[in-house]
Amino acid sequence: MILTKQGATGTTPPRRLTLPTRARALFLVLVSLLATIPAVALVMSTGGEAEAHGTPMKPGSRTFLCWQDGLTDTGEIKPVNPACRAAQQVSGTTPFYNWFSVLRSDGAGRTRGFVPDGELCSGGNTNFTGFNAPRDDWPLTHLTSGATVDFSYNAWAAHPGWFYVFITKDGFDPKQTLTWDDMEERPFLSVDHPPLNGSPGTVEANYSWSGQLPANKSGRHIIYMVWQRSDSAETFYSCSDIVFDGGNGEVTGIKEPGNPTDPVPGECSATRRTTGTWSGGYQSEVTVTNSGDVPMLGWMVDWTLPTGQKVESLWSGNATYTGQDVMVHNVDWNGSLDPGESTTFGYVVSGSGGDSTTTLPCRVG
Secondary structure (H helix, E strand, O other), X not given: OOOEEEOOOOOOOOOOOOOOOOOXXXXXXXXXXXXXXXXXXXXXXXXXXXXXXOOEEEOEOHHHHXXXXXXXXXXXXXXXXHHHHHHHHHHOOHHXXXXXXXXXXXXXXXXXXXXXXOXXXXXXXXXXXXXXXXXXXXXXXXXXXXXXEEEEEEOOOOOOEEEEEEEEOOOXXXXXXXXXXXXXXXXXXXEEOOOEEOOOOOOOOEEEEEEEOOOXXXXXXXXXXXXXEOOOOOEEEEEEEEEEOXXXXXXXXXXXOOOOOOOOOOOEEEEEEEEEEEOOEEEXXXXXXXXXXXXXXXXXXXXXXXXOOEEXXXXXXXXEEEOOEEEEEOOOOOOXXXXXXXXXXXXXXXXXXXXXXXXXXXXXX
């Protein structure tokens, strides 16, 4: 069920709400991606379960629009926008390829008092420090105050959760450090488990909903979105730079558009081996390798256990379980892998029969 609520209460969303409820991996560094990436157009309207990782596309977040701005037809990142170029100088190109990973695995929906002032746009994630810079030349989405618009949030991977949409107070100055005092106390929209559109792991996959923008606002603002997973503590944070000038979602400040249709900015592989067996169980180790040509900040491995088996313990990864389906995401210290680098996680299973599988599906994210 999806519920869009105006002016939801609280700035630290609760864990449970009482509201009703590849082709190849971007052709190895996106080499065969069409020449450039399109500017995101925010569609205006007059009316009105799944692994996490994503970021707002409508209105576009800083990481998403800077990825569009910087991506070349050879797959290299060469930002044109001066703010995006400065972000690259601070944080390198890895955050551009991982535009969907501005997250905190320990966020648990927390905002004020958890994400420090001056670090809202990175969510306090040091991999994205360059995107915190107070500047007035970030890519910009043009909107109309009080209009009802269609929001779109990329679902690189899908997990059930809530979305909270905040905005800055009147008089906000984009050239000043963004603090919690600059934000309105409450989100102007809260969305409860919106529907998933498309296939996760692609640029086109998204959660979408319609909602009304705050009325009686003008000039520059930041729309700040928080995506809180309902099946883990993982939480995503993002800044979308906007201006209320009567616009209909036009985006300025990025290069000439192209057509992004291919998905993954990088690729990974996972191999499994049995390290011990006994009557009624076994132990396995999974090796995850960055098999692409660009650095990655995170990975996800999923598989289905044979009937009658159950994971009793797992280490060096964060796991979620749905029946016999298992999905493991990296922990904070083993997600960042350069091309060719590997890491491992392990687990113990109870149940008979063992598991002869040697390769497992792996996705960057």
